[in-house]
Amino acid sequence: MTNPILEVRNVSKRFGGVEALRDVSLEVKRGSITGLIGPNGSGKSTLFNVITGFYKPDSGSVYFEGRRIDGLNPNEIYNIGIARTFQIPRLFGSLTTLENMMLSPRGQKGESLLRAPLRKAWVNEELQIANEVKNLLKEFNMDGAYRMVASSLSGGHVKMVETSKGILGRAKLILLDEPTAGVHYAVGRSLFEYISYLRKTANLTFFIIEHRIDLLFDYVDYVYVLHMGRLLSQGTPEEVASDPKVIEAYIGGA
């Protein structure tokens, strides 16, 4: 529990003249739920993009389980165990729920060009994954939805499917970008309940950007606050909530 699963060291990133991130350092502890908050445009999404390989930091480095990962491509980062979700869920609209979920497990044997036409090579793995998907759908109470096209799913279901990607992908760390945006408060709460349930049962680590601070603070262990690309404050939810700098930033930002 002591060694951090993710370590961001002195990361800076600028776009043209705008400094999106400036000397940001933070750690996410294994098995924790860590929050990342900050006003709009404070660099939260940029930080996620740096971690998941979309941007290469101008300076600084990112370590995952002691391995340096900045400079890896996004797919490589997924394959070492970091999954991410998007603020606006990016499901594959015209594919069914089943297909969407079947895409998540990493390193599938049948995803190689040479093995794909040989059914024998991948059929067992495929059945195993499908079983897992079936159980997961049951858990979500969406048994019948496997046949539905993703673009016709309801908002809550979309969030569920999006979150399930990390579980199916056997990710160690899941980055959630505003998981409750656009869903009802109660659904959001049940989502967070599910997240903390997963943390306990599946030993997953979560790193969450969230705007609904009240909701977030009920579940997280540790919170980082970004403001204007800089780390403003950090600590347990209680500490952060009482930090005058944070209050000022939020009022100033709003």
Place this chain on the structure above:
Amino acid sequence: MSAQLPRLLVFLVIGLVIGAAASYAYVNSTVSSTINELNSKIAQLQDQIKLLNQTIEYRIGVTLPLTGHLQDVGGQWRTVVDMAFEDLNKEMQKYGIRVKFTPVILDDKTDATQALVNVQTFYQAGIKVVIGPAASSQVKAVKNYADDNKIVIISPSSTAPTLALPGDFIYRTVGSDAGQAKALAALVKSQGVSKVIVFHRNDEYGVAFEKFFEEEFKALGGTSIGIPYDTTLEDYASEVAQLSVRARQEGVEGIVIITFDTDGVNILSHASKDPYLATLKWFSSEGIHGARGLLEDPVASFIQRTNLLGTRPLFKENPLLHDFAARYKAIRGHDPPVFSANLYDAIILAGWAIVRAGTYDGVAISKALVEVARTYYGVSGLTMFDENGDKLFQDYSVWTVKPVDGKYEYADVGSYSGGTITFG
């Protein structure tokens, strides 16, 4: 042993079946071939009886480039096709032969596959004689199919030397470029020019012509430099600028252009703006002859200044040709385009060959075509074929554009025979 028996039996049965099938097929094929022979003879006789009794309608396929890169000339050839069929039917009536020919014109988009599809469609409809296609690459594409199915292909404009093959069903009513290159080399030499640039299309026509010309011109003691240009462009200003630069560098006395009509007119229109190119002597092959653009002004006066002379595979004293050109002009309002005469003759020859063969069968028509062509004198002169099915005798005349009553017109000013050019 008893266990082996059923197996042996099965082997025996299979062997018997195969053997029976093979022998049946063999016997059947020999018998059927004699039957077929008889049948075809009967059909031939029936055809001849029919020929005596009633008007038979024969359809001849024509595949023209109505769209695509050769669409300009293709559209004008359509008129020539109509004229030729009208004349052919009139002739038939005049001789009391109760035969009527109708053209079936298909567009081949100047595309090889489409030309093949057209020939196949013709064949399905029972047509065994096809006029066209225009481009050599298209003729090559249809060659296999035509040879297999014994369809007579008469191309009025393909001059590719690689198609000079004996014993196939491809006929070409246009002379080989080797002959014309000789005439053009003599023409260039007769104008006192001994170093030229040959500016040619980078297709089989242009490249082959350039090669022939270089050989012939060298034999006459001249030097020529070939410059190819890409043929699929919309405009050739850049090419002409380059031509001018090269002409200056090499210090040539003349330019020979081997072009078709649209590209040729374009090239001359750009050359007319170049003062240096206007000081050189210009020569051309037949490809550009008949283009309307040459009669319009910047180009026409350029031709006057540079005294452009060209060769073309025609006998200029041929009255049939003058008559044909005048009639075409009456319909379309301008001179007939390049290869019109060859197209016209191809159709007339095809018609007479069908009549002579007396049956609509590829092999017979192919044979009859060679015979008919041996004695026919048409718009394009003597139409005799050589052993490769290409036009054997070719007269060449020298053409230019001249002002007549304030307008410009094409004029044949000389002729070529026996290695010398005579003007007048």
Place this chain on the structure above:
Amino acid sequence: MFDIVSFLVSWFPIFSIYAILALCLNMEIGYTGMANFGLVAFYAIGAFVAGYTSMTIFLSFYGYNYPIYSLDAIITMGKIAGRTPWLNISVFILSLILAFLVAGLAGYLVSFPTLRVGPAFLGITILSFGEMLRVFMKHFQPTGGSYGLLGIPHPFAWVSDPLIKNLLFVIVTLVILILVFIYFELLANSPYGRALKSIREDEIASLCLGKPVPRIKAELLFVASGVSGIAGALYVFYLGSVAPDMFVTAVTFEVWSMVILGGRGNNMGAILGALIFSLLNRATAILNFIFLDLLIDPNYIRWMITGILIIIVLMYRPKGILAEKTVKTDAWRIFGEAQRDWDRITAMIQVANRYLKRAFHWLIGRETK
């Protein structure tokens, strides 16, 4: 008077060549979302490779050393093409393999500049590549430059009856078409096919699920271009000639129309599109027979209708005539649904195979396991 056999013989090879091209394009645009507007380039590469290989092997086998584009070579080929059946067949097979490899390699290399750009750029780049190749081939002497090649040995040139010769060729093209179809169906209905579709839907999300998007795209371009190369090789063996001017961009657009109309993301649809177009092509020609002197050429009308059909299909039935199906893998079985349409066919083949094996073993006197 409609001769069905001769129609089949003349129509089927061209149809199946276009159907193979449509299948390739369908894998690219229908499954992976790559707008390949330069299909004709790979088709041309396959054609030239096949022409060059077969002519060279034949001439050197018989000890001639003419350049393969010369008149002598063409005349010689006419004489020697039917002499050695085994050579014809083996050269044919070898040419197909080489055409696949070279065209595939070209596709793989072309993918590099286009990995990072979207469909619009990819389309233009490959389109330009095709034109570049055509201009280049006109200068490339080994394949005859602007002359092209003529006299390419038909794989069945040793059969004297043209009808049987062409029927054999029809069978070969049919077999290749079926093999290509089965291969693409297998590829499409596998986890790989699912990954392809995810790339089409959302490249970035697919990348975030660990799919090596650029690599998959490059692989797919390799396979699809290689198969287009096979189509090109078949075309060359059918025509017996090849020239650079045969491979204009219009060919690409025709194949595109087939795929759009037939149904993107459905291999059956691609074949259906090819079928409709090739039959429509013949049908418009027949119009010329019926109405001899039309004011407007029926071809113009056919193309106008094609253009309008494309737009109408995109608007009112964007998936084409045959709509796309789900990726049928075994996963569906877990949910109690049949996983593949053609599972029954496979089962039937397996049963038949078993019986044949048993019969064969019985005949040669060995115990069946």
Place this chain on the structure above:
Amino acid sequence: MEVPRELINTTWYTCLYSLMAVPLTLSYRTSKVLNFAHGIYITIGAYIPVFISRGLGISVSPIIAILSSFTAGAILAMVSHLAVFSPLIKRKATPVTLMIASMGLWIFIKYALYAALSILQRSWMTQLTYTNPNIDIPSSISFMGIEINARLLLTILLVIVVFTLLTLFLMKTKTGMAIRAIADNPELAQLTGISREKTLLIAWAISGGIAAIGGFAWSIFAYVSPETGDNLILQVFACSVIGGLVSLSITFIGAIIISSAENLLIILLNRYFGVELSFRPFLSFLILLLTILIRPPAGAGGGLPYRYKITGYISRLLRRREENV
């Protein structure tokens, strides 16, 4: 003193390509449609003066020809937007779908033009393919003792006027700013109350109209055929791609690059490396390919909006081999 023809050609081509390519970039930027039908706007623009001068049997004044070409191109582009692209965008079509739709549109208009030409040719008894319109321009005008090609002068003037007006329109007028806003950020623009539909329509009209003016400029430069636009479209695409399909001014530079390559570079290559003249079209495509290789317009045209190490795969393979050793 005589100006070398290469330079004159370069200038001329720069003008022509810029008149054709800039509107392509504009239409792509605003509507995200890579328009294959763009070539046909050029062709129509070139044919309008031909139709007028042949149909009426008169020579047309350049002003009338330009205006009528512009109108025709604008109407055609607006119709294609209203009838094809707008309904498709409403149905949430992907860029690829729009591209295909433009292909269908292109095929339709092109063959409709062929059909119209075949009717007109019969009724007017003249050849209308590969022709020139009858335009009232002197062949050259004398200016301070120097003979200047009047047609070139007109084309240059046209370029200056068109692009000045376009810049003023985009920078100063409300509609122009709306067009830019829509191009840069459609969602945001819509929030600020700009009518997307109306603005797009105007953008289409302008791009179609300018392309048609490009066609007119072509018709006084060279001959007109139904294939004119198609034969030029790849070069025009190349110019636009150099501009990343985004920047109008870099597209103009692209036009300069492509026309210099076609007119100057080929001459140098020929002189020093013996490259055949017929490689000319090869060059523009090569430049296009190189542009995409060297300076990939990341994110443009719906690609991956971030870096992706292409070498990643190869280097990983190498690494794996090292590990095995």
